[in-house]
Amino acid sequence: MSLRPTLDFLLYDWLDAESLSQRERFSDHSRETFDAVLDTCERIAREKYAPANRIVDTQEPHFDGEKVVLPQATHDAHKAFVESGMMSAAQDYDIGGMQLPYTLQAAANSFFAMASVSIGSNMLTSGNANLLMVHGTEMQKEVFAKNEFSGRWAGTMCLSEPQAGSSLSDVATRAVPDGDGYQGDPLGPRYRLTGNKMWISAGDHELTENIVHIVLAKIPDANGKLVPGTRGISLFIVPKWLVNVENPHPGPLPQAGEGEAGSVKVTLGSRNDVALAGLNHKLGWRGTTNTLLNFGEGKYPVDGKAGAVGYLVGEPGKGLHCMFHMMNEARIGVGTAATMLGMAGYHASLDYAKTRPQGRLVKKAEQPGTAVAKDSASPQVRIIEHADVRRMLLAQKAYCEGALALELYCARLVDEQKTGNAQAADDARLLLEVLTPIAKSWPSEWCLEANSLAIQVHGGYGYTRDFPVEQYWRDNRLNMIHEGTHGIQAADLLGRKVLMEKGRGLQLLGGRIAETIGHAAKVPALAAHARALDAAWQRIGSATQAAWSTGDPADALANAVPYMQAFGHTVLAWIWLDVARRALEIDADKARAVTAGKIGATDYFFHYELPKIGAWLNVVESRDPTCTALPEDAF
């Protein structure tokens, strides 16, 4: 079973992605070039990623005393991805990119996430390089970003520390100027960093000849003190291996695998003072190394002294600001990963349900309403014929295809933000602010639930490692944690996003929802759903006001997660209604199975899921203090 019909419907029929090729930046593109990209990624995912998914789970990364060892399959997958050019797909032609819309890049990446979510950490590398393209100097782009886009080097994001996970303001890694001439380094102002960074994905490996760490650290003030809070955070490039730059004249991006960036000749120098302090052994997502790194502990002294050499990116104290630039795309990436893990489980359990015979259908017994009969002499039926298995499959479909629609909608907003007219771009920016916490959190909760249902459909077999669904479930459990936990997303949504610019983001979203309701209300099959969505959105609005009615964030945010759950379900109901509206616009008679499927999933979502928001909003509206008020010793 292929993902392609679903993707094609969402991209072309629903989001009209083809129209992006009318924009100047994408004017060389067409449905044909888009399809070629999808074909290539689908093929690489099928050939290099999917067959390795169990291998990377069982052959967990290990440290042999000198280097981190990954399975050969990981090297092969990395090579195939780099050769596809996808690492820089969205970049400008003049640095070797394809100027592909982000919408298509996100769609193409969904194949990889579905086939083996953890084998590649390319999102980190391209995210890292994208950040440098925005905030780095020309030389930093030339030396670091371009070598990342070409796949010669890999990238990381070093934010968390053992004592500072969700609380980045407590970052304690120190960066001090490296000698008197520190400002004259061609790679940027040169500092020495000391500190420990935790949860660093792809923090050490041999997939590439070098690893470019982007590190949050604080520059001490004149008294040697670190500025409290996030204001003090600066951003540094800290390569695993120091680099020598000769003939520093920036030029076009080299082809993958070449040793030179344009006319700037870059060679590796000695080891920088970044040491692997440990590998984290995870529940899932094992294809990606996850590390504790010690910066500047003196294991690899540079010029005879301890301290990791790092080059400042952007202004001192503006580090988090630079990072936030990347946040939306990273969070859409996590949401897409969660979605595609859910989708993988949905497809696996659907295949299983269509072929596994077990049990028989219930039928009316002679005494109505008193008993249930089964005809035990007849052959067993396939389990997809059982009502409860169908419920579990349709729930998965509604969660995962709905989530994919949301992620692609958000990706489309990213393109709008970058290439739309001023008003459209600004609207897209603001909509993304509001929708991103949902795009990140909703799939990480509900597509995980989908994975649990996929196990359940398989029965005992689903609980064994002979079937892939248990791994999907384990892998997916990460997504509620990394890139901002569920609690952080909820506080961001209710504490910041719905308030910002005097609630204009919320109003904008309300406008889009009203538009869908307006269309759907005229379609008999969808009119009831349109009314239900209207009521749900009204209630989100009043709950938002009720939460903030005392003006005290402690009251408002006491139930931020239930608020986000209700908000997310309402957004998904809107997405489904809009998908259904469009499906019926194209195929009013539901002649195509894909149309019937979209309408079925929409009906499921409105009947089984949307009504859940009442329970969540109750506690938001009353600013329920049960949890906050309980004395600690009563837990």
Add this chain to the structure above:
Amino acid sequence: MSLRPTLDFLLYDWLDAESLSQRERFSDHSRETFDAVLDTCERIAREKYAPANRIVDTQEPHFDGEKVVLPQATHDAHKAFVESGMMSAAQDYDIGGMQLPYTLQAAANSFFAMASVSIGSNMLTSGNANLLMVHGTEMQKEVFAKNEFSGRWAGTMCLSEPQAGSSLSDVATRAVPDGDGYQGDPLGPRYRLTGNKMWISAGDHELTENIVHIVLAKIPDANGKLVPGTRGISLFIVPKWLVNVENPHPGPLPQAGEGEAGSVKVTLGSRNDVALAGLNHKLGWRGTTNTLLNFGEGKYPVDGKAGAVGYLVGEPGKGLHCMFHMMNEARIGVGTAATMLGMAGYHASLDYAKTRPQGRLVKKAEQPGTAVAKDSASPQVRIIEHADVRRMLLAQKAYCEGALALELYCARLVDEQKTGNAQAADDARLLLEVLTPIAKSWPSEWCLEANSLAIQVHGGYGYTRDFPVEQYWRDNRLNMIHEGTHGIQAADLLGRKVLMEKGRGLQLLGGRIAETIGHAAKVPALAAHARALDAAWQRIGSATQAAWSTGDPADALANAVPYMQAFGHTVLAWIWLDVARRALEIDADKARAVTAGKIGATDYFFHYELPKIGAWLNVVESRDPTCTALPEDAF
């Protein structure tokens, strides 16, 4: 942090377990002897089970070509359990038991489930032996049951087959009479069995010198055909090693480890024709071997021919009837296991939350309602101070302590059924019929959710194998599958239990609920909850009627799982209200932390959980056909 205060409250303050000692069967017992049992089990669980829990997860059972190898820790835990006498704790004195109430046995077993759920498979052994005590011949009890109670041998239940998991009517294992004199064997009518049994827990190991399999099989009719359906199922004892019986005069149970059962001398003979065909490699619950066994494939011929020797238990064709006898206790056992895994995660995450510093509390910013401020210069707070962490902890408490209360309530009903007066015993029987599907399913769903919250409280650390919570979550995922899946439980509840005896079970439960409501309505702090419970129960009643209003089980059962979820939440609301009522009866001023905790969890349950039933019952009441009606190609 100890489980004991919670157990003591539930057992003594709430269920008045002490009063059981006024019954003849338990008249030697007292609070003192009950406490001694709890002390012993708590100690063994702490010393022998808890330290081995990660060991049994990482040192998964493996087959060395000859035998199944388990960690030494498993052998040690088994030995300590056997020596405690808990295997036969509920049995009569005259066969070496303690005549302990089942309520106390269930409470005592909760320590083991919490410390290491999978290390012991004793529930299977005692369940197997209990079944033989009811349905076996004197000689079968003497030879098999007594050697299981003494811990000399272990037991299994062989029900499922690769093609017959949930659908037991499709069992295809054949049993044919073993020669002309087959009826004269002192161990029972002797048959030869051939077939494959899947998912057999503790199906092979070296913990004991022999393993007593209880096997479902069908005896072919005169034409060699198997009777379709469950009517054709018979029950057989199939020992791994054949046994020789000398001097067959039944007498008292031997002490653990002795080689004789009373005056019946039992020695091991040759290997029976039961072969290990494979070990299942599971997501969790790895301390217990799980096997595919081939019966009668000829690997170990007996008297020169293939076929596993088995001895008929009870009447031919009544096998499933005999098994059902054990079903309630087995399902309460699964519910308790799920509950205690949840509890283990709750305690671990509560400890973590009390000590882990991270972040700061939100406070009112200068512009009310527009922003949130934090004082980044102040020290970080412990995460238990954050509202969302408190919500996740209180949810776990409400799920797990509520589930434990339900399991103990059901265990108390088992005692009532066995030792109460005729009316009370019959009421208890019928209440158990209705409550057992909830006791099995509810904790397996919601204490699994608790385990997910425990991971979330730990953040990234919870996703690593350095903390125990990820294992609890993996272990717990089994409980929605084994001993009747969620779907099977739901069909049992709505398709059989609420209808049986013209709905008398439902009425009985309604009476108990009304009693609690009557008491709670008079307590100001609980009056609103009493009204909410009353409304919920009314709605369960009307939803039950609406589901069955067409008399067609296909309509009624289309949404059996949402029905069971709503039913379960309503039952738990009742349990919590009754616990809260009792807590305030003892300590009206909430002077004790335990009282405040019970009231807090009750408030949580009524505010955050009970309102969820609306969404579930909507689709039940409308007999929503969305899932059943969708064409297969539209999935």
